[in-house]
Amino acid sequence: MKSNPWLAPYLIGNSPDRYVQLEHRAVAQSIKGESIAARAEVLRAQMREVFLCGDQTSLLLDQLLAIGEGHALTHYGSSQQVLGALYRQNPWGDGAQPALMLTGLAGTGKTQLMQAMRCLLGARVGCVDLPGHRNLEIQPAWFMSLREGNTLNSLLGPWVIPNRTSSEGVEISKKKDLKQAHLLQLARRVSRRDGVCIIFLDEFQFITNSPQANALAMTLLLQLLSVGPRVIYVANYSLVRRLMNRRQEDRHRVLVNHLELQPDAMDSADFLNYIRELTRIAPADFRFEPQVVASLLHRYTYGIKRAVVELLVSAWTHGKIHRGAQADVTESDLKAAYASSGYMPFRSDVEALWRHSVGDKNINPDLLNPLRFETPESNVVVAQAAINDFNRRVNERHVEGMLTSSEREVLSKLAPSRKASPSVGKVRRLPVGAASKESLLDVFSRLGDDL
Structure with missing residues (x-):
């Protein structure tokens, strides 16, 4: 079966080391110099470059590539489908898929994940010949950052306006900004012709916290969604919370689908490997x-x-x-x-x-991620804390019951003041019918308070 050149960039396989070429490992070195502060800056810069593809990172990369693969299967199933779209007024069709958001706490490595995707897909640019069209470029994704500007011309211009940038991304000529309608139409045609299935948008923190910035963020996302490729944008929890205050139809377009990059767990191999890699930068100091x-x-x-x-x-x-x-x-x-x-x-x-x-x-x-509900694991933590507190109070009551009256009197003077509680037990009524986990935990907590 002949391979599909538009689909190939997103197929990476399932080998355990499929992303090893994206990793940035530590290089052991002796950090020398008289100034401790200057040497600390060198150490910090070296550590920030470390990037490992652990279990969570590899899973997220798989999911991001699956977005591109699905879009390619939908719009680049055959050469005839591609040729037919090139001559349509709306080359991507009338429908638009919702955006996908990558979120997480600041400092967890979201931007490094985007850089890894850029390295991976940037190395998979190719060409294809079609009847009447030779050497059509296949560009799997466009990468944009609000660090470079927050207008459509600053984001789309380098990708759709010829000679706007060199191959190294350096601006080599000044051109007048295009009108929005013209720029969007041009972006639709160029992205469809070049096989662009994903638009990545990073560094949303460069939009300020003002109410006008919320509208600007939503406007940018909706405009990029109208181009045609799938939009994947990076946002901290603060931006997510602000976007949740937008209109319902807008929320459905930009908040329905999201992935979360979480901090490494304490007992995970990823966390241990990350520490080990960081300390390898200065092995003479981290023994x-x-x-x-x-x-x-x-x-x-x-x-x-x-x-x-x-x-x-x-x-x-x-x-x-x-x-x-x-x-x-x-x-x-x-x-x-x-x-x-x-x-x-x-x-x-x-x-x-x-x-x-x-x-x-x-x-x-x-x-906190406003889109994440409490997980079963967190319920276990809360329940276990309640159980431990319950058992502690029971044990205290047993000990107090074994004291003599004089010992109990001395203890009451030493102990902190407590609210008076009835000597007889209370009956707590459980709700009739099926009880939720939250209601059971609440009853359990109130039961413990009464001991």
Whole structure:
């Protein structure tokens, strides 16, 4: 069977090492120099370059490629289908698929994931010959960043206007911006001709937090959706929350489908491998075994990659300042770095996330995915916490019951004041019919309060 050249860029196989060529491994080096601050900057820059394709990252890459594969199967099933579309007024048809959002906490590696996709699909540009059309370019995806501007001309122009950029992406000629209607029509034709199945949009944080920015973000997304390829955009939770305040029909177009890049779990191989790779940059300074400090590092960073890098760099700096240029980084340096004023922005978020994980609802909403419902795993955490608290109170009652009257009187003076509670038990009525998990947990919690 003859291969489909428009479909081929998105087919990667299922080998465990299918993305190994995208990884950026550590390069061991001796960081020298008289200035500790300058050497710390070098270390930070090297650590931020590290990118590993663990289980979660590989799964997300698979899902992103599947979006392109599905669009190619729909619109590039045969040469005749492609040729017919080239001469239509609306080459992609009348329907438009909703956008897909990649979200997650700041610092988890969303932009690195986009860079990996750019590296992968950028290496798969090809050509195809069709009747009457020779050397048609196949460009699997367009990559855009709001860092480069927030207008349609700044985003689409480099892809659809000839000679706007060189092959290295450097602007080599100034052209007058096209009118929006003309630019969109041109983008539809060029993207259909070039086999573009995905438009990636990154760096939405460059849109400000004003109400006008919310409208601008939605307008940009809807305009890009009208081009024809699938749109995949990157957004932090704060933007997601703002977009949820838009009209219903807009929310359906940009919030229905989403993927989430979560911090690495404490017991995951991905987290341990990431620590191991970071410490390989300066092996003469990081002599501890990664598995020994993994639990502590995760407790101090919540598994957020940007926080891990900052904590390790701060610990390295602390060791060098207090014990000399030849000092190794120790666990005490990690603790000092965590308590430092420089780590405070990360520390406040990490502590808030940990408190929330055990039931505290008082948390900055920008740290939570507003589209994610409570998972069964989090229910287990809440239930286990309730069970432990329940058992502790039962044990306290048993101990108090074994005391003499004089011992009980002394204990009552030492213990903190407590609200008076009835000596007889209370009967809590369960709701009639099927009970939800939430209602059972609530009844259990109230039952524990009465002991």
